[in-house]
Amino acid sequence: MGVGIEVADLNAWYGSTHTLKDITLNIPANAATALIGPSGCGKSTFVRCLNRMHETNPTARATGTVKVGDKDIYRDSSPVEIRRRIGMVFQRPNPFPTMSIYDNVASGLKLNGFRNRKMLDETVERSLKQAALWEEVKDDLKKKSGASLSGGQQQRLCIARALAVDPEVLLMDEPASALDPVSTSKIEDLIFYLKNEYTIVIVTHNMQQAARVAENTGFFLTGNLVEFTSTNLIFTKPKDKRTEDYITGRFG
């Protein structure tokens, strides 16, 4: 099951650039939360702080607290542990190109030391089914490489790979922006299905996508969380003028 995420007073920097300013919000469990905002507003930095990927940049630092479930990820967890609990899917599908479909999905488990063949088989099948890719690849699991799949299939493969380690949260950074409309629909359908079992945070430039898939939406601007509320409210009656200007295209 998914867990909630409580973020309090989160600040982040790249070098001397203050990219996130005093962010406080609670992301509910087992729901999709969308983060929108113009380029450079801090939304991607924000999700990277949720699984401690932000700190992989040598000039980056962050302060504040991020609690995933009841664990403070900056104090009570190692980066390795937190990235197992929080899967991530990126804008461009990034399967391991030389690995088979099977090995792509099993890679996380193998890295964590799992060797039991039967368990690996079951997990690969379950994860591919969850990612709605199983029917399309089940006959080629070990014959085809991840890179041989179409872009949409590759992205679902990456989702399957993230799900294989049984995370509680799935972060998606523009997961469909490089995909055609049919593949995009599949990813969006998947989000609806997956939020029953996982907490989903999706960064998107596509406001209609946020409106379609997310229960709650947050609007970021110049490192500030301007507004965070139900998706219905933010797209029909936003409280803040800056939110309204952005979503109605009066911005800039």
Place this chain on the structure above:
Amino acid sequence: MRIHFHKTLGDLKERLLVMAGLAEQAVQRSIEAYNTRDLSLCDLVFQSEPAINRFQREIDQMALDLLAREQPMAVDLRFILAVLRINADLERVGDQAVNIAARARDISTQNNVDLPVDIPKLAKLASAMVRKSLQSFIEEDAAMANTVLTMDDEVDAMNRAAFTAITVLLQEHSELAPQALSTLIIARNLERVGDHATNIAEDVIFWVEGADVRHGGDAINSSQSMD
């Protein structure tokens, strides 16, 4: 900036106001026809109806195209929804004008009698409601729209009083039934015009403030999903 989109929203507003002008004029002419027994005014009202209907379809199509192509959000979405509703109300205002003109034409063939219903006063009030609701739309003024809602009570009261007065009259003077019933129907038509103006005012409030004040109920908000 979505310059083209916002220009098209302006075009939609302008189009609706042209249609509103036609509907308002039709009501005024129908009342004038009742007051003066001028049948040529009735004809003008009848002739305006197809134009109003055509505007209704054009405006609906423009709004549909904008929804499909621009996927408007927030105030723009509320605006288009309000335009669609106001469009339907204006078309109905045009229909009421036609009904009034038809009654006025009937009455013009009957003896002129003094009836206990002040149609000119009722018409003035209903017309003022339409004008004010449209003015609030033009000026995006929710407070002004709100004053239209209170005016409706007076129109409703006058319509009820007309019903009572005509009922009493007919108990003693059944020979006046044709004129009395036509006049009562006109009062009813004007009361409906007031209702449409009220709807328009409510739509202006919805557009400008995002508040649904219809049926005097508490606001129904978008579902909350924060927990």
